[in-house]
Amino acid sequence: MELSKFHTLTLVGVLLFFIPFAYGWGIDGHLIVCKLAQQRLSNAAANAVSQLLPEYANNDLGSVCSWADRVKFRYHWSSPLHYIDTPDNLCTYQYKRDCKDEDGIQDRCVAGAINNYTTQLLTYSGNSDSSSQYNLTEALLFLSHFMGDIHQPLHVGFTSDRGANTIDVHWYRRKEVLHHVWDNTIIETEEKRFYDSNVDEMIDALQQNLTTVWSEQAKGWEACSKTVCPDQYASEGIKAACDWAYKGVDEDSVLEDDYFLSRRAVVNLRLVQGGVRLAATLNRIFG
Numbered sequence: 001m002e003l004s005k006f007h008t009l010t011l012v013g014v015l016l017f018f019i020p021f022a023y024g025w026g027i028d029g030h031l032i033v034c035k036l037a038q039q040r041l042s043n044a045a046a047n048a049v050s051q052l053l054p055e056y057a058n059n060d061l062g063s064v065c066s067w068a069d070r071v072k073f074r075y076h077w078s079s080p081l082h083y084i085d086t087p088d089n090l091c092t093y094q095y096k097r098d099c100k101d102e103d104g105i106q107d108r109c110v111a112g113a114i115n116n117y118t119t120q121l122l123t124y125s126g127n128s129d130s131s132s133q134y135n136l137t138e139a140l141l142f143l144s145h146f147m148g149d150i151h152q153p154l155h156v157g158f159t160s161d162r163g164a165n166t167i168d169v170h171w172y173r174r175k176e177v178l179h180h181v182w183d184n185t186i187i188e189t190e191e192k193r194f195y196d197s198n199v200d201e202m203i204d205a206l207q208q209n210l211t212t213v214w215s216e217q218a219k220g221w222e223a224c225s226k227t228v229c230p231d232q233y234a235s236e237g238i239k240a241a242c243d244w245a246y247k248g249v250d251e252d253s254v255l256e257d258d259y260f261l262s263r264r265a266v267v268n269l270r271l272v273q274g275g276v277r278l279a280a281t282l283n284r285i286f287g
């Protein structure tokens with residue numbers, strides 16, 4: 001009796017743990033973006049982040065980078081803030097035309113949300129007596145998550161296929177939707193094939209390249225004449241979606257080594273750009 005109760009609970013726990021959140025980079029994608037970002041913070045930004053993080057995060061931004069996906073049901077209003085739908089096959093993005101939700105309400109898309117939470121965080125004073133009108137802990141967690149999402153190419157995808165959520169493919173022998181391939185599966189396959197299934201090793205490899213082969217380009221990725229430049233990131237996103245994610249894929253396509261090995265560099269680049277830009281934005285916000 002006791003034993004079987006224990007087994008049932010364990011099973012439920014295991015199932016909950018493995019149910020993927022099919023919104024934005026999966027847990028590892030967001031973890032990678034936030035871990036890379038936290039290593040690049042200025043002292044002022046690192047202090048502000050450590051003040052704003054919830055206690056249970058233990059000053060690890062990566063550990064709460066998927067919080068925004070977990071609260072999607074509780075904060076139902078936030079679910080359109082994870083992506084942008086652009087007109088089918090145009091392969092361009094324009095804020096005014098595209099940044100709205102399904103009811104046509106302007107600013108309700110991932111680019112609008114990045115502007116929103118950046119503006120909120122600019123009210124941070126570092127002085128716990130003068131509290132902001134906003135919950136800046138939530139603002140930090142939303143901003144950190146959405147900077148990841150906007151760099152996932154299929155989060156700036158076509159409208160009628162909902163960012164490739166309706167395109168069924170085979171990943172080697174497994175059935176998947178194309179959106180999920182880009183959220184999770186390419187990253188998981190990389191981890192398995194190249195990093196002993198260890199996400200920390202993958203982060204180290206990306207970090208290593210960031211300080212060598214990417215160090216010059218990274219300065220260009222950081223550049224932004226305002227506090228944050230989500231329109232640029234979204235324009236790059238739909239271009240990468242057309243050039244790499246959608247390209248050569250139809251309903252029921254079988255995606256194997258050809259696709260994986262040519263797309264993994266795009267995924268790695270977008271993860272690293274997300275991390276570099278999140279850090280640069282937090283550094284500009286907190287001065």
Ligand SMILES: *[C@@H]1O[C@H](CO)[C@@H](O)[C@H](O)[C@H]1NC(C)=O
Nearest residue numbers: 077081107108109112113116
């Ligand atoms: C801005 O943030 C507030 C507080 O979380 C939220 O209620 C509102 O929906 C957000 N709007 C956008 C466009 O992100």
Ligand SMILES: *[C@@H]1O[C@H](CO)[C@@H](O)[C@H](O)[C@H]1NC(C)=O
Nearest residue numbers: 054071134135136137138139
């Ligand atoms: C801010 O948001 C966090 C996360 O939702 C919550 O735990 C905390 O209680 C909120 N703080 C205030 C002052 O409402």
Ligand SMILES: *[C@@H]1O[C@H](CO)[C@@H](O)[C@H](O)[C@H]1NC(C)=O
Nearest residue numbers: 202205206209213265268269
């Ligand atoms: C790091 O850069 C090298 C050389 O360009 C490349 O072959 C390798 O795949 C890169 N690693 C990662 C994790 O991006």
Ligand SMILES: [Zn+2]
Nearest residue numbers: 023024082149
């Ligand atoms: Zn998301």
